[in-house]
Amino acid sequence: MEFVLRLSLSSLTATRVGQIYEIVWRSILLGIGQAFGITVTSCCGTNYLSLGWYISVMSFFHFSEFVVTSIIRPQNLTSESFLLNHSKAYGIAALVSWAEYWTELWLFPGLKNSYWISGIGLFLCIGGEIVRKTAMLTAFHNFDHLIRTQREEHHQLVTVGIYSLCRHPSYVGWFYWSIGTQIILCNPLCSVAYLIASWKFFNERVFEEEVTLLHFFGKEYVAYQSKVPTGLPFIHGYNIN
DSSP states (O other): OHHHHHHHHHHHHHHHHHHHHHHHHHHHHHHHHHHHHHHHHHHSOGGGHHHHHHHHHHHHHHHHHHHHHHHHOGGGOOGGGGOTTSOHHHHHHHHHHHHHHHHHHHHOGGGGGOHHHHHHHHHHHHHHHHHHHHHHHHHGGGOOSSOOSSOOTTOOOOOSGGGGTOSOHHHHHHHHHHHHHHHHTTOHHHHHHHHHHHHHHHHHHHHHHHHHHHHHHTHHHHHHHHHSOOSSTTOOOOOOO
């Protein structure tokens, strides 16, 4: 019995150490990315200004996801909270956007010097970041990166603050942030592709999530749906009628 107990404790310790290691190296990576983005913006001339903005925006978004999660749901905090490995599609989309950027920079360098376009993208990213993090902090422990299939004891329907303006502000923020990253890079192809892909993703996500929310909150959520839009263009969610 004592041997089994020691073995279990040893296994738990090893798991915990592994989790801490995963968190530390991701934090270091994002810190380096942020510093590199600022350096490129400040020291590499105007030709790479948009690239510096992009690297900084990406690094800040993923690190801030972890930080805010540590505040609102510390019990659920893992290396996954950075959302760096959100999905294969997310990773592939990033790689494609980088390929477009460097290809167009080589073939059409003037295309990447449209600073007013990059500025619009930066505005969308900053605005999207603020909206998403405001939504997370407003919902607090009611927020989760995953769609819940079972209602927790403390789970409440949040309808105040930014949730009085739209039903899914965290998705609204992420939607515009995603598109903004490609506008920063002046990537015409990926700007359109990200718009379409993000819309399809959040259309499905909102539909699935509202099925569970209607199950959790019933008439209370129906009344909320009737008064407040999703906040996402042409996305209406799940309607029991």
